[in-house]
Amino acid sequence: MSDNLLEIENLRIALNGDPEQEVVKGLDMEIKPGQTMCLVGESGSGKSLTALATMGLLPKVLVPHAGSIRMKGEELLTATPQRLRKLRATAMSMIFQEPMTALNPVARVGAQIEEVLEFHSDMSQSQRKRRAMEMMEAVHLPDVDKMYRSFPHQLSGGQRQRIMIAMALIMRPQLLIADEPTTALDVTTQAQILSLIRELREEQGTAVMFITHDMGVVSEIAEDVTVLKLGEVMETQPLDQLLRHPQTDYTRDLLRSVPSHVPRAASPDSSEKVVLSTQSLCKTYGGSGFIFKSREVNAAQDVSLALQHGRTLGIVGESGSGKSTVARCIMRLIDPTSGQIMVGDEDIAQMHQRDLKARRRKIQIVFQDPMRSLNPRREIGESIIEGPLNFGVPRAKAVERARELLELVGLPASAVDRFPHQFSGGQRQRIAIARALAVDPDILVADEAVSALDVSVQAQVLDLLAELQKRLGLGILFITHDLGVAAQICDEVMVMQHGRVVEYGPAGRVLGDPREEYTKALISAAPGRHWDFANFRPFSESGRAATSAPPSA
Structure with a gap:
């Protein structure tokens, strides 16, 4: 009898069961107890379909028409819906990519965690509540009493993802499937979630099937890696072996597409005038009310920046740092509380909407x-x-x-x-x-414009922006939480925290030799910072640190 926890053999999934329209083509994979297996590949490679087939959650139009999925020897593809319902949460569970769509928006998160226990255990209500709160503490949520009573929209993205992890692990399943659980999170929250999954795996002995397109994340959490392309397995190797000696051109191309954390050489200094600047820009929410005065939130405080023609200024920071608030104020999608926004020689900060129309030709935005x-x-x-x-x-x-x-x-x-x-x-x-x-336009604002894209597509879009900038002389304000992306596209970088500018200067200096502790913490949390993916070796073997700038910078 095999000692594997999960065995997938010759799995074939087709649209409406038609072999001519296969989307997963003869996939083979094994996961042992306590092992972390990463499935990587571009969108459409079959990663999520493999996970959904394992959980018995495939859409009806997608039919497994051949192959086998066995959990501790038990066939899952032919299991009854009742049996699969029993196995979910107890033997296997799943963390979905977007917790806001997976969580019930009108139910408190504590009740949603308890619901798993209600269906799969005979605990009393008080026991369920106690166990739910213990699990919330185990995933390092702050103030669990308050969290227990909160609705999903009252939590941050990282907190919602922790609730999903608590729900997935509360019955101590043997297999945890994590489908892109860190894609939209900032680097520090991402690092916390990866650390949490490792910690819980070690404590509970849970095997993990981790699905991602981010090779930086793979380098932080995987033990073994299976690379997929258009439903086919390209290769399966231990992590270190795959990163050092990829066997296929596709894997090599994936690795070369990962943005390096070494800042690129800066563009030549421009003698052109500044196309966009702000002075002491502030945005405050709340602070007024008919009867009771609400709490003031300073989303942006005294933000001053300058963007030159033909150059890229990056704004980086965690979620809630004020990056997007500054971008939306600059676009006048929201009205700033005070300060100047100079587009060319005109201050548009307090300009009436009817007068803004003619100015909008100069500045345009690309959303996430x-x-x-x-x-x-x-x-x-x-x-x-x-x-x-x-x-x-x-x-x-x-x-x-x-x-x-x-x-x-x-x-x-x-x-x-x-x-x-x-x-x-x-x-x-x-x-x-x-x-x-x-x-x-003279100015392009890109608000997390590549954060949800595959690394290869991301690289194509970044190359496109660089080409367009060179050809058209655009000034680009680039908002991102991905420091690797910032290092590859930005000439200057502004780091924000809690609405304030923490550090501002040339990208090579800010990302290569940061002066502020917050910037250093952001860089140290970035996944994949130790690997020189393009040359298939750690930075320690290439003679320079991941955060050191090239000499030309």
Whole structure:
């Protein structure tokens, strides 16, 4: 009898069971008790489908038509729904990628954790509550009494993810499946979640199937790695062996796409005038009320920055640091409380909305999620030409410009007649960039524009932005929590914490030789900072530290 906890053999999943439309093609994998196996690959590689098939949660249109999934020798593909329901939480459980969609928004999180115990144990209500609070403490949530009574929207992203981990582990399952659990989290929260999963695995002996596209995360948590591409296994190796000696071109390309934490050489100093600046910019929420005065929250305090023509200024920091607040104030999507916002020679900080229209041509924004910022009912051509039409450009000229822009961002001009859902995530982000460029702006604000993309697609979008900047002379304000991305695209970096600027200067100096303790803590928490992925070796063997800048910087 095998000593493996989970065995997947020749798994084949097809759309409507049609072998001609396979999305997982003969996958083989083994996980032993206490082992951490990472599944990596780009979107569409079959990572999440493998996890959902193991849990018995595949959509009905996706059918496993061949192969076997065995948990301690028990076949899962032919198990009854009742049996699978029994196995979930007790033998295997899953942490989903987005806790806000996995948690019930109208139920308190304590009750949601208790619900697992209610279905899978005979504990009394008081015992369930006590066990839930113990589990919340085990995942290092602060003030568990308050957390127990909170609703999901009252928690931070990292806290919601900890609630999901508590729910997944409360019945002490033998297998934990974590599907991209750290994708949208900032580096310090990400480091905490990875440490927590390692700690709980060691304490409870739980095996982990960890799904991610982030090779930095892989380097921090994996023992063994299975690389997938379009539903097929490219290779399976122990972590160190895979990072040092990848066996396939696909794995080598994945590793080379990981943004290095070594800051790139800075662009030549520009003699051009500053295209965007702020002076003592502040944004305060609350502090007023008809009867009771609400608590004031200083989302941005005395923020001063300057962006030159043809250069990139990065704003980095944890969630809640004020990065996006500053970006939205600059775009006048929200009104600043005080301070100046100079676009060229004009202060738009207190300008009336009707007077802002003409100025909006100079500054455009690319949001984090293009699927939410593009109208799903409109052809992408219509979305791209909307801005020019609002500024009086004839429709025929605007359509022709839209076709040119699509080719500029690497898409066919014929795509103007297609809808957003007909494109991949990376292609949609390219469309969002084309839409922003349609009114010929001087300034592009990118708010976490690559954070949800695969590393290879992320690298393509970053290369595209660099190319467009060189060709069009754009000034780019780049908001990100990924220090590797910041190191590869930014000329200057501003670090924010609790609404204040902590450190500001050339990227090579701020990221390569930080002066402030907070900046040092951010850098030390970044996953993959010790590996020189492009050269398949640790930085300790390449003769320089991960945070040292190249001489040209």
